[in-house]
Amino acid sequence: MSHIYDITRTISPSLAVWPGDPPFSFEHNFSIEAGDLVNLTKLKLSPHTGSHIDAPYHCDDAGAHPADLPLERYIGPAHVVTIARRYGGIVPEDFAGHDLAGMERLLIHTWTSELPDEQWPEDFPYPTLEIVDWLAARGVVLLGVDTPSVDQFEDDRLSCHHRLNQHGIAVLETLTLAGVPDGVYELVALPLKIADVCGSPVRAILRPPLR
Numbered sequence: 026m027s028h029i030y031d032i033t034r035t036i037s038p039s040l041a042v043w044p045g046d047p048p049f050s051f052e053h054n055f056s057i058e059a060g061d062l063v064n065l066t067k068l069k070l071s072p073h074t075g076s077h078i079d080a081p082y083h084c085d086d087a088g089a090h091p092a093d094l095p096l097e098r099y100i101g102p103a104h105v106v107t108i109a110r111r112y113g114g115i116v117p118e119d120f121a122g123h124d125l126a127g128m129e130r131l132l133i134h135t136w137t138s139e140l141p142d143e144q145w146p147e148d149f150p151y152p153t154l155e156i157v158d159w160l161a162a163r164g165v166v167l168l169g170v171d172t173p174s175v176d177q178f179e180d181d182r183l184s185c186h187h188r189l190n191q192h193g194i195a196v197l198e199t200l201t202l203a204g205v206p207d208g209v210y211e212l213v214a215l216p217l218k219i220a221d222v223c224g225s226p227v228r229a230i231l232r233p234p235l236r
């Protein structure tokens with residue numbers, strides 16, 4: 026059996042969420058302990074809780090919702106690359122020395138992967154328009170980050186979100202790549218089939234490449 030890396034943050038009430046988002050919570054509608062036949066819980070969460078995809082609708086009123094997304098981009102070969110940059114804009118030079126031949130998907134491993142689920146990084150490194158255009162020129166179809174956003178924390182224009190949408194590059198955020206050696210893997214990170222919302226949690230995994 027081949028090894029699977031689970032690169033998903035654990036969703037629980039203590040998981041750090043974007044400032045202002047409601048933290049994940051749940052309650053019991055039915056409880057075996059209280060004499061009910063089953064345990065039946067009710068969840069409350071932002072679609073951007075933990076490891077998730079951003080649907081284009083997140084920053085574009087006419088954009089697609091999770092239920093409408095083509096799934097091909099969320100399954101397939103992915104390069105995991107660790108970068109040394111701790112702060113500021115990520116640029117192509119941050120990937121110097123890495124073998125990116127044939128790259129279809131890129132998962133960027135930064136220091137934030139090592140943070141516990143409870144801790145929120147504000148000053149995280151973030152993609153730049155330069156890196157987004159560079160990925161598009163290489164034919165990359167998905168960008169995954171272990172940080173909370175593909176834009177700078179304070180960026181209220183969401184430049185990279187928009188540019189990624191324009192290029193048709195899918196977005197995964199808040200992964201955790203701790204303990205994953207750099208290399209090429211098969212990524213599986215499917216959004217839930219939810220209509221009309223702006224994103225979806227995923228169970229993101231990496232396994233040895235199929236080819």
Ligand SMILES: [Zn+2]
Pocket residue numbers: 073077078079173198224
């Ligand atoms: Zn998001």
